[in-house]
Amino acid sequence: MSELLAFQDAFVAALGGDVDALSAWCAKDSSPVGLAVYRNTIAKGCVDALAENFPTVRALTSEEWFSGAALLFSRESPPSHAALQDYGADFPSWLTSFPPAAELPYLAGVAHLDRLWLEALFAAEAPHLEATALSGLSPETLASARLWPHPSLRFAAFDAGLPGLWLAARAGDEALELSEAPQAVMLVRRSGVVATRLMQDGEAEFLRAVRDGETLGQAAQRAAKTQPDAPLEILFAALIASGVFSGLDLEPHA
The missing domain is CATH 1.10.150 (DNA polymerase; domain 1)
Incomplete structure (x- = not known):
């Protein structure tokens, strides 16, 4: 190891509390105060x-x-x-x-x-999948396709209304209340701005399925099972509009 590297390592160690690490570079009976x-x-x-x-x-x-x-x-x-x-x-x-x-x-x-x-x-840059990319595709093709989550997509679900509390606090609301109802939240960056919103149960399950690599059809089934009354077409359109996907894989998978 070179003298410079040795000194740099000793300096870092000294900053961490090991002052004796620099003894080789200090005058006798002195301390690196x-x-x-x-x-x-x-x-x-x-x-x-x-x-x-x-x-x-x-x-x-x-x-x-x-x-x-x-x-x-x-x-x-x-x-x-x-x-x-x-x-x-x-x-x-x-x-x-x-x-x-x-x-x-x-x-x-x-x-x-x-x-x-x-x-x-700070997630990587990537294009956002637009609704026009889906036009002309047959229902069978769409059902077997897989979506690519955008690199900036983040989502989380909680047993209580913590996401709502978090959103209210970030907005500067003074009247903060923690709901007992479960909540899920989604975050995605578009045009340099991180957008956040609460999600329905069906949306959250759909995104979990996409993250797990399942097809669009399988993701729709999971969403419907989680939230039977979910309007899947509206749900999917809202996710597309939010920019949570970066691409569509139409290749068949074994």
């Missing part, structure tokens, strides 16, 4: 990044609460690379075992939705 400046700068950067990446969690807690939690998380899970725009992948799961969050049992789910929004924003 200046590291505190770097640690404080990195810590503030992590807290600021988490505040930007999890705005709904921050909105539902106090500034002091969030900053304290973010600082503790950053110490346990420091960034793995310099870019912090997507920092905090483990923050939702970390909140599930964070004792002060026990009084806010919905907070980890809110963090999960904030994370899905961020993933949708």
Whole structure:
């Protein structure tokens, strides 16, 4: 290992608390006290990044609460690379075992939705399947076709109305209420903007089937079984209009 690489590794270790790691580069009987400046700068950067990446969690807690939690998380899970725009992948799961969050049992789910929004924003670019691509296809051809989910598509279902609470909090509503009814939410980026909306049960099951690689016909059957009164044609048209698919595979599969 080169001297530069050795120093860089030792410097990172020292920032993590192992000050003796830099002893080979320090004068005798001296201590690298200046590291505190770097640690404080990195810590503030992590807290600021988490505040930007999890705005709904921050909105539902106090500034002091969030900053304290973010600082503790950053110490346990420091960034793995310099870019912090997507920092905090483990923050939702970390909140599930964070004792002060026990009084806010919905907070980890809110963090999960904030994370899905961020993933949708930074997902790969891809075209959106338009309804015109389906014109002229026979019902049999459509039923055996497979849809490609758009790279930015994210969706999640919950046993309670957490998605509605999350959407209201992000919109800045002051009257927040957690419904007991199950809810599902969909996120997809189009023209650089992440769109979000609540979904019907049939829509959510249809998307699960598409994600599982099933045909359009099989996905429709699963949606109908989950929500017998679902207007499937309207449901499918709404998904197309939302831009949740990037293509259509007409090739037969064994």
